[in-house]
Amino acid sequence: MADTTAISESNRQPTLAVLIDADNTPPAIVEGLFEEIAKYGTATIKRIYGDWTQPNLGGWKKVLLDHSIQPVQQFAYTTGKNATDSSLIIDAMDLLYTRELDGFCLVSSDSDFTRLAARLREAGLTVYGFGEQKTPKPLVAACDKFIYTEILRAGDDSAASKGGKAGKDKTSGNTPPLKFIARVIDDVSGEDDWAHLGVLGQNLSQRRPEFDTRLYGFRKLSELLNAQTGHFELKKGENGGLWVKNKNG
Template structure:
């Protein structure tokens, strides 16, 4: 009997909706690198009034990243028609049943109800916004990533020579936004989560399970906010509070990591 070809692994399809009025173009590289960790950006749309000069920086990167600009005029001063257009499109995309999740890129709390509604349909919602984003929107998402950590590191440029530099023909370039300083690690919070999910007979918890439970309680938790690339690095960086143990494959394969609070009697 001929062997069957295994079915291809199902991919996670995401709809990326960007509020151009509340998201800086400087995050675009890091944004899509981050989204690629969670799935394929099948739809990429960005909303704003493209007749206004404020969106000029976004215009420069749309083609490079195949983002579809959605034009929305401001019908009345003081009213944000862009938000309404994004929300309507999100609901239209939801009812196609073609997506596993949504990426909402904005620091605007007006999308709080949208995020909650999408989750009610069983879809995963990833939020992307600045640290000023109101907490209700952050909490409404399954995971929230602060865009400050997605900005490209500023590259040093050589100073122009004195011969070519004159006040008349040299325009001072704008300074790139600085990376945020690492926040204080919530060690007590992590320790409590470990205590809550650990089995009575085994204090060790799989590192992945720890990360999932932390995200459920604090969607905006991200090791990069505290100066660490991964959760395992954060745990290793605090040996007085946590113990990390590698288990599993030894011949070049990947290992599983387990963690527990330090000082537990053996």
């Protein structure tokens, strides 16, 4: 008889706490945000922090109920001091010690959360960061994975949603880091110079948490590599997996 406990554990989705800094996050990303989070686990806790007496957060008020996000009121006690950041950090540490979670989603472009992200990772939890491309590098590097919110905006009709085109993406204005990809392929490939696509993807994200093919107009890593015919060669393995190597390696 099958061990139902083992089966249940293997099918369990990681539990995530989503903490949103309303002062530094536009409400236009909310649809794409939770669709993205669903790829990594189940958002069991969803909280958003801000001074809800202020008119600049009016856009968020309209979407809180639709997505079951709990607003946390934080008055600005002193001009020039961000009380919202402190409230979010205190809550995150409380959740770390009182709830059994697998990870956190920190939604903000504010570098003040850099130490928080690092502390959560030190505790063995996975940290997903979400912020605009202006987000300081220290915060990006402190997360296991960082997703730029420009690609999550509702109604996005960029090349990323259409499969992408070779070279520079006209919408994002970003050029794929081909030299970086080539270096990682060299590092993870075998004696025959071929690297498994899945292993490559994991290493790209580990070395640069912000790496995301959608920034360059492609839905998948395989599509990006296929478009760069002068740099990379792909093949399908015996078990159906994809392999890649540098053409000039």
